[in-house]
Amino acid sequence: MEQINFNILAFYGFAGLAVISALMILMSKNIIHSVFMLVLVFLSVAAIYIITNAEFVGVTQIMVYIGGILILMMFGVMLTNRIDGGKMLTEHRRIIPAVLLGLGLAFVFYSTLQTKFPLAEFGPQSELDKSVTETIGINFMTHQLVALELTAVLLLMALIGAAFLAGSKFEDKK
Amino acid sequence: MKQSEFIAYITTLIGEFGYLLPEMTLIAGSLFLVVLDLLYKGTAAATVRTLATLVVLAATSLAIDAAPIEGAYLNGVLAQTAVTPTLKYFFVLMTAAVLLYPNSRVQRRTGEYQYLILMVLLGTFFLIQAQNLLLFYVALELVSITSYVLIAFSFQRKGFEAGIKYLLFGAMSSGLMLYGLSLIYGLSGSLDLALIPQMVAQSSDPTWLNLALMLFFVGIFFKLALVPFHIWSPDAYEAGPTAAIALISVLPKVAILVFFYQFTQLLDTTDVELFNWQYALSILAIGSMFVGNLSALRQNNAKRMMAYSSIAHAGTLLIGVIVGTAFGYEAMLFYAVVYGVMNVGVFYFIDWMEKNELENISDLAGLGRQFPAVGVCMTVLLVSLVGLPPTGGFSAKLLVFSSLWDVYLQSSDSYLLWLFALGILNSAISLFYYLKIPYYLFLKTTNSTQRYRVGAVSVVFLACTALLVLAIFFMADLLLEMLF
Numbered sequence: 001m002e003q004i005n006f007n008i009l010a011f012y013g014f015a016g017l018a019v020i021s022a023l024m025i026l027m028s029k030n031i032i033h034s035v036f037m038l039v040l041v042f043l044s045v046a047a048i049y050i051i052t053n054a055e056f057v058g059v060t061q062i063m064v065y066i067g068g069i070l071i072l073m074m075f076g077v078m079l080t081n082r083i084d085g086g087k088m089l090t091e092h093r094r095i096i097p098a099v100l101l102g103l104g105l106a107f108v109f110y111s112t113l114q115t116k117f118p119l120a121e122f123g124p125q126s127e128l129d130k131s132v133t134e135t136i137g138i139n140f141m142t143h144q145l146v147a148l149e150l151t152a153v154l155l156l157m158a159l160i161g162a163a164f165l166a167g168s169k170f171e172d173k174k
Numbered sequence: 175m176k177q178s179e180f181i182a183y184i185t186t187l188i189g190e191f192g193y194l195l196p197e198m199t200l201i202a203g204s205l206f207l208v209v210l211d212l213l214y215k216g217t218a219a220a221t222v223r224t225l226a227t228l229v230v231l232a233a234t235s236l237a238i239d240a241a242p243i244e245g246a247y248l249n250g251v252l253a254q255t256a257v258t259p260t261l262k263y264f265f266v267l268m269t270a271a272v273l274l275y276p277n278s279r280v281q282r283r284t285g286e287y288q289y290l291i292l293m294v295l296l297g298t299f300f301l302i303q304a305q306n307l308l309l310f311y312v313a314l315e316l317v318s319i320t321s322y323v324l325i326a327f328s329f330q331r332k333g334f335e336a337g338i339k340y341l342l343f344g345a346m347s348s349g350l351m352l353y354g355l356s357l358i359y360g361l362s363g364s365l366d367l368a369l370i371p372q373m374v375a376q377s378s379d380p381t382w383l384n385l386a387l388m389l390f391f392v393g394i395f396f397k398l399a400l401v402p403f404h405i406w407s408p409d410a411y412e413a414g415p416t417a418a419i420a421l422i423s424v425l426p427k428v429a430i431l432v433f434f435y436q437f438t439q440l441l442d443t444t445d446v447e448l449f450n451w452q453y454a455l456s457i458l459a460i461g462s463m464f465v466g467n468l469s470a471l472r473q474n475n476a477k478r479m480m481a482y483s484s485i486a487h488a489g490t491l492l493i494g495v496i497v498g499t500a501f502g503y504e505a506m507l508f509y510a511v512v513y514g515v516m517n518v519g520v521f522y523f524i525d526w527m528e529k530n531e532l533e534n535i536s537d538l539a540g541l542g543r544q545f546p547a548v549g550v551c552m553t554v555l556l557v558s559l560v561g562l563p564p565t566g567g568f569s570a571k572l573l574v575f576s577s578l579w580d581v582y583l584q585s586s587d588s589y590l591l592w593l594f595a596l597g598i599l600n601s602a603i604s605l606f607y608y609l610k611i612p613y614y615l616f617l618k619t620t621n622s623t624q625r626y627r628v629g630a631v632s633v634v635f636l637a638c639t640a641l642l643v644l645a646i647f648f649m650a651d652l653l654l655e656m657l658f
Contacts, residue, residue: 108385115381120363142183146194146251147309150300153201154316157293160208161323164286 011051018044029090035074042066056132183249190247193254196237196262197299203230204292211285224273227288234295235266250366252303257507260657261302261432264511265425269295271518271639275417276632277529287327293320294421301429307355307365310433317426318344318397324422325414336406336413343396343406351393357386367436371444380446387441387451397430398488401461408469411481416528419477420521423484427491428510435495435503442498455496456593462489463600470607474534476524479607480517483559486604487513490574490597496590497577505573507657512558512566512646519555519639522632523548530626535610542615545628549615551636556608558643561601566646571601573650 021040028034042065049058130138140148191198210226238259246253269291297317304310322344326337355365361383362370396403411419441448466486473479491513494506532538542549558567575594582590646653 108388112381112385115379117382118361118379120361122363142180142187143249143251144306144308145187146248146300147306147312150309150312150316153293153296154312154319157290157316157323158319160286161290161320164284165323165326 007051011048014044014047014051018048031077031090034090035070035077038073039066039070042070054132056136187248193243193247193252195240196234197296199234199237200230200292200296200299203227203233204289204296206230207285207288207292211289223285223288227273227292228270230292231266231270235263238262238266246305246368250368251306251309252300253305254303257657258302261428261507262299264514265295265298265429268424268514268518269421271522271635272417272421274631274635275420275522275525276629277416277525287324290320290324290327291418291421294324294425298425298429301426302432304433305367305436307358307367311352311355314393314397314430315348317429318348321418321422321426324418325410327418328413328415330413332413333415336409340406340410343403347393347396347403350389351396354386354389354391354393357382358390361386367440371440380448383446384449387448391451391454394430394434395458398427398492399485400458400488400492401465401485404462404465404485407485408478408481411484412475412477416477416521416525419480420518420525423480423521424510424514424517427484427488428507428514431491431495431506431510435498435506438495438498452496452498453587453589455492456589459489459492459496460593460596462486462492463597467600467603467607470604473607474536476527476533476535476611479535480520480524483604483608484517486600487559490571490600493574493578493593493597496593497581499577499581501580502574502577504654504658505570505577508650508654509570509574511653511657512570512643515639515642515646516555516558516567519551519636519643520559522635522639523552523555526628526632532626535614538611538614539618539620540615540622541626542612544626545633547633548628548636549612551633551640552615553612554640554643555636556611560605560608562605564644564647566643566650569647569650 018041021037021044024037025034025041028037042061046058046061046066049055049061207223207226207230210223214222216222242259243254244256272291273288294317297313297320300309300313301317304313322337322341325340326333358370359365364370392403399407411423414422438451441451463486466482466484466489470479470482470486473482491506491509494502494509496502497505527533527538542552554565558565561567561571575597578590578594578597582594
């Protein structure tokens with residue numbers, strides 16, 4: 001009997017889960033169901049990252065998306081539900097162009113996937129004596145220092161902008 | 175990396191940070207503005223803040239002069255060319271002009287407005303210097319996220335709606351672009367622009383590179399509002415505060431085009447057989463010009479008309495990238511400067527209209543006779559937008575199309591000829607809707623007895639932009655010399 005490659009098996013399992021949950025987000029009419037399906041999508045994507053040896057990205061995914069963004073979204077959905085009273089429903093419009101566009105994009109990806117991905121030479125594994133997290137940290141403080149600093153500015157801008165918009169009131173036009 | 179190497183690396187990094195003086199002045203100044211907003215709440219707070227912003231801009235332009243460098247710095251993450259300081263001056267001037275708009279009083283009431291305007295400027299500074307895809311992405315997001323917030327700054331339901339629309343489209347395109355960038359990293363093993371072509375050359379099969387470039391280009395086309403990625407732009411332009419729109423319609427587009435030109439230059443240096451991106455860009459340029467101009471014909475709302483006009487102009491600007499020669503680049507930047515000046519003038523007028531609660535072009539009937547000076551200035555600006563002599567718009571179009579013609583003569587690809595012919599046809603189409611405004615201003619009469627006021631400042635502002643546009647026509651070589 002042929003040896004089962006558990007990595008591949010796990011990959012297909014989680015990838016399938018991600019795709020199915022993403023479709024469920026699309027199909028479900030109740031927005032709360034959609035948010036819970038989003039948890040599944042994020043979780044399975046994080047699992048895929050970990051299977052493919054990108055453990056740093058995987059943990060970041062869990063911490064940032066599931067720990068932060070999703071919880072906020074859930075609070076948002078549930079609190080607005082309370083105010084409104086009724087269920088929040090979503091609807092689909094322009095299904096045909098959307099399906100056509102989606103199929104077109106899928107075709108583009110499918111035809112590209114027919115050829116093997118020519119991965120660049122990243123150097124021998126032995127040179128990387130530092131862990132992934134260490135390497136990322138060193139890169140941030142050296143080569144990508146400007147990007148890191150600029151990200152700080154970007155986050156401050158987003159913070160000020162978001163706080164300001166949240167605090168402002170509609171001014172109805174006469 | 176060894177300890178000693180590492181220390182040397184850090185030392186050069188710290189030493190070269192001085193070249194970022196203009197950017198750092200801008201960041202420090204913008205933080206000062208936010209604090210000033212909290213400290214000073216007097217009656218003249220809005221004026222004080224505008225003045226403070228202008229001081230920050232002046233300090234920034236002094237810093238541009240103080241820290242000149244040509245070539246790559248900070249380990250190749252950033253690079254300046256001879257044209258970078260001039261472009262920075264141009265961006266600073268545009269920002270200063272936008273701050274003087276008459277109707278932005280609602281916005282000026284809050285210190286955050288000036289802060290966000292400065293952040294757009296900062297993002298464009300980095301965009302034109304970026305030599306690294308990660309830095310490019312962060313700078314682009316700085317510009318875009320600031321734009322989303324600024325669109326919502328009109329504090330009307332419509333503004334928030336347009337802001338959300340812009341955000342959703344923008345997030346989607348950013349995601350696609352990021353996917354493309356990560357594929358490029360996987361293919362080349364580097365995020366530095368200088369290293370990408372030689373790395374890519376190792377692989378012979380271009381299929382994946384084509385996909386990566388396609389995804390990357392989609393993100394860029396969205397930011398440039400090219401057809402068919404333009405759907406967000408009329409709504410955003412209509413709902414956003416005019417001053418911010420005038421800024422967003424010029425600065426980010428020019429900065430992205432500068433980066434895009436550098437990137438496409440790299441593609442030419444690789445041996446890999448890529449898809450014919452010049453051909454694809456030509457189709458988009460022609461499409462943008464047609465959709466922009468034909469849709470603008472039907473608009474009565476002045477801001478929507480300008481939105482479609484900016485789609486068409488983005489198509490024309492793209493010709494500079496398609497041409498890909500040094501002359502084409504010069505022509506594109508020339509066009510960008512002229513376009514910026516014209517746009518600032520026309521949006522100033524639209525802002526004045528909004529202040530007087532005029533929204534539609536048909537409301538302008540007879541106003542030209544009431545205010546001949548304003549009417550004449552607007553006519554000059556609009557004639558320049560069409561691209562007729564004796565205005566800067568004509569010189570700019572002449573340069574762009576002659577650079578295209580040069581390339582056509584060399585390569586004799588038929589699609590370049592189509593681009594040439596249809597581009598000129600589009601200038602003729604644009605004549606109809608641009609000149610609608612002077613038509614209403616001077617030839618139509620109205621029974622309305624409502625009187626409007628035009629301040630001396632407005633007349634001077636419009637006259638300055640109109641004179642600049644005229645001066646660029648008569649002294650085009652002066653501007654070209656300044657740029658290169």
